[in-house]
Amino acid sequence: VSATGGAGVGRGSVSDLRAELEAAGREGRLAEVLSDRDTETTLVDLLDRLLGAGIIIQGDVMLSVAGVDLLYVGLRLIVKVPGMPGDAG
Amino acid sequence: MIQLHAITRDEVRIDELSLSEGLELREVICGDLRALVSERDGSEQPTAEDVIAHAELIETVSRGTAVLPVRFGILHGDEDRLRAALRGREEELLALLERIEGRVEFVLRADDAPPREEIPGGDDSETPGRAYLERRLAEERADAADRAEIERRLEVVVGRTADLAAEVTARDGRHGPERCFLVRRDEAERFVESATRAIGDVGGLVLGGPWPPYTFAGMEP
Numbered sequence: 001v002s003a004t005g006g007a008g009v010g011r012g013s014v015s016d017l018r019a020e021l022e023a024a025g026r027e028g029r030l031a032e033v034l035s036d037r038d039t040e041t042t043l044v045d046l047l048d049r050l051l052g053a054g055i056i057i058q059g060d061v062m063l064s065v066a067g068v069d070l071l072y073v074g075l076r077l078i079v080k081v082p083g084m085p086g087d088a089g
Numbered sequence: 090m091i092q093l094h095a096i097t098r099d100e101v102r103i104d105e106l107s108l109s110e111g112l113e114l115r116e117v118i119c120g121d122l123r124a125l126v127s128e129r130d131g132s133e134q135p136t137a138e139d140v141i142a143h144a145e146l147i148e149t150v151s152r153g154t155a156v157l158p159v160r161f162g163i164l165h166g167d168e169d170r171l172r173a174a175l176r177g178r179e180e181e182l183l184a185l186l187e188r189i190e191g192r193v194e195f196v197l198r199a200d201d202a203p204p205r206e207e208i209p210g211g212d213d214s215e216t217p218g219r220a221y222l223e224r225r226l227a228e229e230r231a232d233a234a235d236r237a238e239i240e241r242r243l244e245v246v247v248g249r250t251a252d253l254a255a256e257v258t259a260r261d262g263r264h265g266p267e268r269c270f271l272v273r274r275d276e277a278e279r280f281v282e283s284a285t286r287a288i289g290d291v292g293g294l295v296l297g298g299p300w301p302p303y304t305f306a307g308m309e310p
Contacts, residue, residue: 012193012298014144037200037295045196045297048262050144053303054160055185057093058174061131063162065140 011042090164091171092129094146096122096157098186106149109142117168119175122182125150126171131164151301155190157182158303189305191274192255195298197246197284198267199239236266242291243268249287253280258304269304 011017017039024033033039051065094114098121103114117124125146140161147158165171175182247257247268256271272280277299288294 012195012300014141014148041295041297044264045198045262045300046144047140048264049158049194049196049300049303050140050161052160052262053260053307054158055096055182055306056160057096057163057171057178059093059163060166060170061090061164063092063131063135063164065135065162 011038012045014046017042090129090131090166091117091126091168092143093124093126093159093163093165093171094143095125095150095159096175096182096186097125097150097154098122098183099154101125101150101154106146108149109138109145112142112146114146117171119172120179122175122179124171124175126165126168129164135162147301155186156301157185157189157306158301160307185306189271189302192271192302192305193274193277193299194302194304195270195272195277195280195284195296196262196267196300196304197243197270197288197294197296198262198264199242200293200295239266239293242294245291246284246287246294250280250283253283256305258308260304270298271302271305272299274299 011020021030021033024030101116101123103116103125106114108114112127114125114127117126143161147156150156151158165174243259243266247254250270251257253276254270254272258269258271260267260269270280270284281296281298284296288296
């Protein structure tokens, strides 16, 4: 099951998103999918979960993630799958 | 150093997992718990690739077994130091694993609202300080009213999906107030249908998921 498909509904799977973008790249619809608000929702929620939720176990070092907005841009580039036709990098 | 990604109770067939390139996962056993870790240079700044690899690992493992997602970026000096950190929390972590077993998380929050029109202030030619403060006060009141409206809409959806959610919790995310739902995996489809109908009625909200239960893994069992 996925929350994909309706207006204002994001996906809950990075792998599914990557697969969808790969397919979109093959079909020449990459720009369309990347500008899709559901894609935005997925990436925003993913970042929020990874950096702001999850269990915390006392560690020796906590990696600091500087510039969350930059990281968000980085995630968009990563899930575009480098080398894909239409990938602007 | 080693980076901690997830904690589980069951054996994970690491060799059968499809992991991000370069991520060499291994297991550290501590009593009844198994910690999934990878080698990491603690002095390197994390990249977006690291974040995605962590997310995909949790997602992949959680398809087969109950997993506690660990917040990104926690490193331990070695396996003994990790075991020391886990020791004493075993009971709590096992209770959390029981809580999230067979369940997924959905998140409901406000859609990105269009920027509000500028709030008019008074004539600031003679009393610029006062005009500025009045404008700030008006903006704060408008923000509070927006937040109250979002909270009202969130609660409508919570009410209409109550029979399908095992737990609901409120938190503040980067986009303001959220409601996180812990939902049985086999009820997820019905939950999405029900929530989507309710969102359609109230408007202005977005639903994301199903995610591994990040939020509920970080709460008191």
